[in-house]
Amino acid sequence: MKEIDVMEDLLAENDQLAAENRQLFKEQNVFTVNLVGSPGCGKTSLLEKLLGELNQKLDLGVIEGDLYTDKDAARLEKIGSQIVQVNTGGGCHLEAEQIKKAAGKFTLAKLDLLIIENVGNLVCPASFDLGEEMKITVLSVPEGNDKPVKYPAMFAKSEVVILNKIDLLSKTNFSRDKFYQDLKAMNEEIKIFEVSCTTGHGISRVCEYLKGKTVSR
Amino acid sequence: MSVMANVFALIEEKLSEHNLSRVTKVVLKVGKLTCIEESSLRFAFTAFAHKTPVEEAELIINWVEPTAYCENCRREFSVTFRDQTCPNCSQFIRKKTAGEELQLTQIEGE
Numbered sequence: 001m002k003e004i005d006v007m008e009d010l011l012a013e014n015d016q017l018a019a020e021n022r023q024l025f026k027e028q029n030v031f032t033v034n035l036v037g038s039p040g041c042g043k044t045s046l047l048e049k050l051l052g053e054l055n056q057k058l059d060l061g062v063i064e065g066d067l068y069t070d071k072d073a074a075r076l077e078k079i080g081s082q083i084v085q086v087n088t089g090g091g092c093h094l095e096a097e098q099i100k101k102a103a104g105k106f107t108l109a110k111l112d113l114l115i116i117e118n119v120g121n122l123v124c125p126a127s128f129d130l131g132e133e134m135k136i137t138v139l140s141v142p143e144g145n146d147k148p149v150k151y152p153a154m155f156a157k158s159e160v161v162i163l164n165k166i167d168l169l170s171k172t173n174f175s176r177d178k179f180y181q182d183l184k185a186m187n188e189e190i191k192i193f194e195v196s197c198t199t200g201h202g203i204s205r206v207c208e209y210l211k212g213k214t215v216s217r
Numbered sequence: 218m219s220v221m222a223n224v225f226a227l228i229e230e231k232l233s234e235h236n237l238s239r240v241t242k243v244v245l246k247v248g249k250l251t252c253i254e255e256s257s258l259r260f261a262f263t264a265f266a267h268k269t270p271v272e273e274a275e276l277i278i279n280w281v282e283p284t285a286y287c288e289n290c291r292r293e294f295s296v297t298f299r300d301q302t303c304p305n306c307s308q309f310i311r312k313k314t315a316g317e318e319l320q321l322t323q324i325e326g327e
Contacts, residue, residue, distance in 0.1 A: 002235060002237065002325065004235055004323060004324050007320060007323075008321050009319065011319055095219070124252075152252075152298035185300055186300075188302075189311075
């Protein structure tokens, strides 16, 4: 019987590639966002709105993560930004290596802002750094205000949370107070935006914020 | 699943490096802030181990309690997902000293 000390980080390879991505985006002056959230929370709808408004002001790129389809990419292509589709073939999250490959398909020097739409999932994407500058988590009102407590890693690692479908607030028992209180306890500096992709409420504020982040670099 | 894929890639490396024909024990160190779930990890382990030299190995998961260090009070304290403020001065501490580990610590074989 032989005991072997290994002491190897299991995410070391991903972390190394993510660091390389981060360096590349920095050199090319591209602000990169990792957009996460559960299936159906409105990540793609939000992107449609953001692209529609930011398209005239910034050069945008989108990496669309999806299990098998290009349905979301097709939705976004209509708006006219550079879109690269990544199919994970059943994988529940994107990894840094996929982003590295996808990034090679853009003319990075021409981009201001790159948004990576992760696979719909509130668990695994939290553990896989892609080399982004910030994580933005989208949560929708009908999912319930308890989600930050139930999926804390994702929320604790996000700089921004976007509360979508705010137009449905009065039709649910979603507690806004509890939601803010829970989020601030796990991540004091977190920024929260309330939006509705249906009514357009709050979308410009998110656009202003992203624009500010992009030009201030 | 992909965490376990990395574990098995490392095990394979070590098997040939140390000339082992079978693995009897696999030890992981997992921080409680990683969102890794024990049942998923064990399920993935069984799935990957099937019909390999690891098939009969025991999987040991050592969980690490999360802590952070407050520069103000110069003390380490326990944190949870829901509360990451220093119990002494109530300052929010982003940087953790433990709880985010995800490591293959040791394997045992013959």
